[in-house]
Amino acid sequence: MTMIEFFSFLPYGKYAFYVWLAYGISALTIIALFVTARRNHFNTLSSLSNKYSRIK
Amino acid sequence: MWKWIQRQASPKVFYHTCNRLVPWFFWPFITLLIVGLYWSLVISPADYQQGDGYRIIFIHVPSAILSMMVYAVMAIAGGIGLIWQIKMAEVVAKVSAPIGAGFTVIALATGAIWGKPMWGAWWVWDARLTSELVLLFLYLAYMSLNSAFDNPRTAAKSSSILAIVGLINLPIIHYSVKWWNTLHQGYSVGTGGIKDPDMQIALALMFVASILLYALLVTIKARTEVIIREQNSRWVEEEVRSLMS
Numbered sequence: 001m002t003m004i005e006f007f008s009f010l011p012y013g014k015y016a017f018y019v020w021l022a023y024g025i026s027a028l029t030i031i032a033l034f035v036t037a038r039r040n041h042f043n044t045l046s047s048l049s050n051k052y053s054r055i056k
Numbered sequence: 057m058w059k060w061i062q063r064q065a066s067p068k069v070f071y072h073t074c075n076r077l078v079p080w081f082f083w084p085f086i087t088l089l090i091v092g093l094y095w096s097l098v099i100s101p102a103d104y105q106q107g108d109g110y111r112i113i114f115i116h117v118p119s120a121i122l123s124m125m126v127y128a129v130m131a132i133a134g135g136i137g138l139i140w141q142i143k144m145a146e147v148v149a150k151v152s153a154p155i156g157a158g159f160t161v162i163a164l165a166t167g168a169i170w171g172k173p174m175w176g177a178w179w180v181w182d183a184r185l186t187s188e189l190v191l192l193f194l195y196l197a198y199m200s201l202n203s204a205f206d207n208p209r210t211a212a213k214s215s216s217i218l219a220i221v222g223l224i225n226l227p228i229i230h231y232s233v234k235w236w237n238t239l240h241q242g243y244s245v246g247t248g249g250i251k252d253p254d255m256q257i258a259l260a261l262m263f264v265a266s267i268l269l270y271a272l273l274v275t276i277k278a279r280t281e282v283i284i285r286e287q288n289s290r291w292v293e294e295e296v297r298s299l300m301s
Contacts, residue, residue, distance in 0.1 A: 012108035022166040
């Protein structure tokens with residue numbers, strides 16, 4: 001049984017594997033952009049707040 | 057309006073503008089994304105040649121257009137930074153690069169996944185695909201050049217020149233399906249492209265949602281970048297202290 005047959009229970013039948021794989025990869029890429037932006041922001045805030053508390 | 061734009065050259069003003077704009081981009085983005093996905097996956101009919109496989113178009117085309125638009129914005133902002141020495145333009149250019157690279161990855165990946173059932177191959181060395189891959193490499197080169205310098209001003213100067221030189225690739229990508237005989241299908245938007253009104257609405261919704269996504273990510277990432285660059289200013293110290301307490 002191929003991947004294409006396995007995923008054909010989903011909407012769009014014989015194209016289901018390709019369509020959902022494309023949408024899935026796009027969703028993951030966009031989520032990754034948000035996650036890295038958020039992590040960067042909090043890492044910056046915490047390292048700067050450490051820096052400021054060392055100075056004072 | 058012009059006054060308002062000029063005031064954004066101040067890091068503090070720009071930071072607060074970004075803060076204020078985030079919800080104004082976030083909620084329209086989410087709304088248009090949900091409506092657009094519903095229109096793309098449910099309302100739009102199947103294609104007469106490609107069946108349901110064509111539905112990849114609703115992410116492939118917007119992300120491909122955005123990958124080029126973001127590059128243009130990045131090069132123009134870099135140019136503004138070079139000519140008028142506006143630091144906030146450098147910030148916009150720098151934070152745009154990973155977002156544009158993300159859109160390029162989506163365009164290439166969805167294109168490959170679409171190519172397999174329609175052409176029988178994940179990848180061919182065709183003009184459109186190759187020039188889009190070059191765009192991804194340009195983004196990666198920009199990002200590595202930008203991070204190779206300790207001084208953000210020097211980094212912005214050298215990487216902006218790279219971005220401006222790379223602009224030459226944009227017309228090559230756009231006209232590649234006309235100039236060369238390629239496997240890639242012709243223009244989907246405009247004459248001879250998709251004609252079904254529901255497909256056009258779905259594509260338009262996803263396109264506007266992608267623009268909002270770009271704007272949202274820029275405002276989110278620019279805040280971090282401004283804080284890093286202005287870390288020795290009084291207002292940044294106060295802002296960080298109030299955010300961390």
